[in-house]
Structures are given as C-alpha cells and as structure tokens.
Amino acid sequence: MPVMTVTLLRLAVVLVLAAFLVDPHLFQPLFEPLTQNGAPAIYDRTPFWQLAMAHLGIVLLAAVLATIVAVGMAIFVTRPAGREFLPFSRSLANIGQTVPPVAVLALAVPSVGFGLKPTLIALFLYGLLPIFENALAGLSEVPAPVVEAARGMGMNARQRLFGVELPLALPVILEGVRISTIVNVGTATLGSTVAAKGLGEVIVAGLLSSNDAFILQGGIVVALMAILIYDALGAVVRNAARRSGLARTGDKI
Template identity: 60%
Template sequence: MKWLGYTARAVAIVLLVLLLVETDLFAPILAPLNDNGAPAIYHQGSLLFLALNHLGLVALSTFVGGALALIAGIFVTRPAGAEFLPLSRAIVNIGQTFPPIAVLAIAVPSLGFGAEPTLLALTLYGLLPIFENTMAGLKNVPPTALDAARGMGMTGSQRLFQVELPLALPVILTGIRLSFVINLGTATIGSTVGAKSLGEVIMAGITTTNTAYILQGGIIVALLAVLIYDGLGSLERYLAKRTGMAAAR
C-alpha cells in the first residue's frame, strides 16, 4: 500500500502550494465561515512570505538549539562530563518548564519586538528532545562496535566522530524531527511580539473573529508539520537502515 502514502503526500503538497500561491481558489469554501460578510481570504500579507519566514524562524532555532543540545549530550556521555548530567538536564528542561509565551514576555524588554525574542523562546523550547535523543543514541551504540574501534587503535575523538555519532545519528535525528515539528506549531505565537510568521494570519482571525483566517493559517501550519515530519521520518529510516540500527530500534 505504498502508493497510498505517496498519493497522500502528493495531495498534501498540492494543497499546500495552492493555499500559499492561489489562495483565492478557496474563497467559495471559506466564505460561508464568516457570518459578518468579512473577507474570506487573508490579503494583508503574502502567505508564501509568511510561511517562508515561519520556516526560517523554526529552522534557525532548531539549528542553534540542536547544536547546543548535541554538544551537551556528547559531553555528559563522556566520563569527564557524566557528573554534569543532572545540571545539564535541568538547564535543557527550562524551555519545557517555562511556556514560550512567558519567555517572550521576559525577553522583549531586553531584545525588543520582532524575531529575536521568538528565536530565543523556540531555541529553549526545542532543546530537550535533541538532548535526550543524543544521549540515548550514544548510549545505545553496540559495545562490539566500540570494542572493534578500540582494537583498531582509534582515539576517543576518532571513535566519537567515526563510529558513535554515525551510529547514533538516526536516534538523534528523531529528536531533531520532534523539536522541529513542535517549534513549527509554537512559532505561531511569535506574531504576538511582531515576528513575521503564519501566526499573523491566525491572530488576525482571532482578533476579528474571522474563522476563515484562522483556518487558513492553521491548515498551512498543519500541512507543513505533517510533510516535514514525514520527510524527516523517511530520512531517519534510511539512515537507520544504512547504519544497521533499524533492527536494534
């Protein structure tokens, strides 16, 4: 039944593209949602531009947060850093403990309005999945692989970069996938502090009680999340198969 999956992906991609560049096509469907005769299609800004900005915020925050979480995860799995595990876990949990909207409220006075406070909130919010999966991936590297690497005379750094990280990569990618998709939905709150994102469409719908606007922004975010989650999942399965970790997982 693989063709069903391919068909569903193709339909989702076509629908996403039409929503972003030919939104007026959906006016007859969305118009009945507005009883007050308000416009059914959001024209205060380009949906494509907002979507690209939205993805940019999420990608940059995931990259920065991923780099920090990856370094921390590697560090605490080394003998020299094991004692810092509780502290590191407490730090990465901050993003999950404090809601992103609270981080925005704290960050705005010092960073101002716009993308900067949103990036900070998303970076903190996305640390935990990548950190935990980095540790899980490195700890589950087969001992036989490490013994073979030692037998070949590899140094600690060589074992890390040539053996451990490649074998742990599928698990680490799972954390990155979760972090990216979580932040994809969370990034909509950035519009409350002036960041350009699809949250602008949703907030416009909320403030004007325009259900059509809310639906446009929500569907686009949902389609992006599903397609990216599916794409990263396929990459993860491919890497797991390549590294021989699929059976172990």
C-alpha cells in the same frame, strides 16, 4: 494502507498546500461561509507564501541551533570528564519545557525587543529537550564492544566519536530533531504576538477580528506543513537507520 495510496495522499497534500500558498483566492468559496458582515474571506495583508517562508525559516534556524547545543551537551556528559554534569545539563535542557513559550517571550522582549529574536529564543529553548534526551540515549546505547574494537584498531577518542559513536547514534538523534522541529512548527505561531513574521499573523488577525476564516486558514497551513515536515524527516531517520545498520526488517521509526 497501500504504499501507492499513501504516496498519492502525500502528493495531494503538497499540491493543495502549494496552490493555496501561491493563490489562496482560489479557495475563497470554501471560506466565505465562515465570514460575517462582509468580512474578507481570504487573508491578504501579506502573501501567504511569504508568511510560510518566514515561519519555516525561524523554525529551521531554531532547530539548527538547538541541535548544535543539545548534541554538544550530550557528547560532553557522555565523556568521562563530563558525567558529573549530567544533572545540570538535563535541568538546562528542561528549561524550555518548564517555562511556557509565552512566558519566555514575555521575559525576552524587554531584553531583545520585538520580532524575530524573542521568538527564536523561545523556540530554541523549547526544542532542546527532545534532541538532548535522544542524543544522550543514542550515544549511551552504542555497544561497548564496538567502541572497544575501534579503540583496539588504534582510533583515538575523537576518531571514535565521529567515526563510530555519532554515526551509530545518528538515527536516534535525528528522531529527536524530528520531534523538536514538529513541536516548534506549531509553537512558532506564538511569535506573531511579539511582531515576528509567520503564519501566526493570520491566526492573530482572525482572533482580533472574530474572523473564523482567517483562523482556519492559518491553522490548516500550519498543520499541513507540520505533516509534510514530519513525513520528510521520518524518511531521513529511516534512511539514517538503514545506513547505520540499525534498521531491522519490519522496524518502523
């Protein structure tokens, strides 16, 4: 697909999403056929832009926390002193994928209550694995001759890690962050089942009232947000690859 066409499609998605978040009633004629018995066509209990900001906020917070923990674990198990802890670290990172987010929410609510905290815990655990595995792969695949050259230049272990290994592994790590974040954009809708603010509120309201218009609105906004974030993070990954010298002509990350 031509670059200009892709750019125009991206711009159109951004404009449509922005218009809907600011004034969803502009789109009311599109959703009215999906309602029954005079039910409202547009969800208006909470402004859509507020729900979208709350939704993004919890996803980004979970991504930051998961990145810090997952990259930290990957660094530790790729050092000589931590290699024996690799199986344990991998099992820990797998917890979020082994235990469904709904189950994590159910287990967390009695301890931390309803709202943001149980949702954050579920998203944090669910987002660990892709970041950990990518960070592990990126750090493990740093060419040994490069590390040896850095050691020969007099760089200590800390300098080699932050000056050589992490910069070379960054594109792979960011790809893991990208995957984790996109998965959690959709998973975050479950937070509304435990009273966390977010776009899941619209979907839950639609399910409870059998209003297909509400369900579709929540689903469309989440999907468009996921597409835009995936696209934006993809550009960040490609830029990091170019800066690290790992991108080759024709590569697509």
